Amino acid sequence: xxxxxxxxxxxxxxxxxxxxxxxxxxxxxxxxxxxxxxxxxxxxxxxxxxxxxxxxxxxxxxxxxxxxxxxxxxxxxxxxxxxxxxxxxxxxxxxxxxxxxxxxxxxxxxxxxxxxxxxxxxxxxxxxxxxxxxxxxxxxxxxxxxxxxxxxx
Numbered sequence: 321x322x323x324x325x326x327x328x329x330x331x332x333x334x335x336x337x338x339x340x341x342x343x344x345x346x347x348x349x350x351x352x353x354x355x356x357x358x359x360x361x362x363x364x365x366x367x368x369x370x371x372x373x374x375x376x377x378x379x380x381x382x383x384x385x386x387x388x389x390x391x392x393x394x395x396x397x398x399x400x401x402x403x404x405x406x407x408x409x410x411x412x413x414x415x416x417x418x419x420x421x422x423x424x425x426x427x428x429x430x431x432x433x434x435x436x437x438x439x440x441x442x443x444x445x446x447x448x449x450x451x452x453x454x455x456x457x458x459x460x461x462x463x464x465x466x467x468x469x470x471x472x473x
Contacts, residue, residue: 346372346400347371350376350404377413401431404431405433408448415437419452435448438458
């Protein structure tokens with residue numbers, strides 16, 4: 321069983337050819353493995369998502385914080401992110417630590433986060449869901465996983 325927990329929400333679908341560029345949902349994919357990151361990027365792109373990728377959690381936090389600091393004087397708000405998909409096992413900052421940071425920030429706590437991992441460990445899954453992950457998906461990420469996410473958009 322690949323799906324562990326489902327995002328709650330409406331089940332309305334939008335056909336790809338009806339989606340305008342600026343109306344597409346925007347996902348941030350965070351994974352230190354370049355192959356997994358590119359696969360996720362392609363799967364989401366095929367489902368009419370705008371995709372931003374980050375090679376680690378630190379880079380993702382940097383991208384999420386755009387609009388502050390040096391950019392504050394020009395009122396830049398950075399890209400609106402509708403969903404974050406993060407690997408669990410990454411060097412420097414794990415996906416769990418990244419999830420905690422996202423959910424503790426008033427600026428990002430409302431962004432749904434999905435954790436992906438090749439580790440099917442019930443305690444790990446429960447820990448992530450308890451901390452605020454909307455979903456936990458076992459790798460490898462597949463088109464059907466992305467389609468299931470999209471159908472709840």
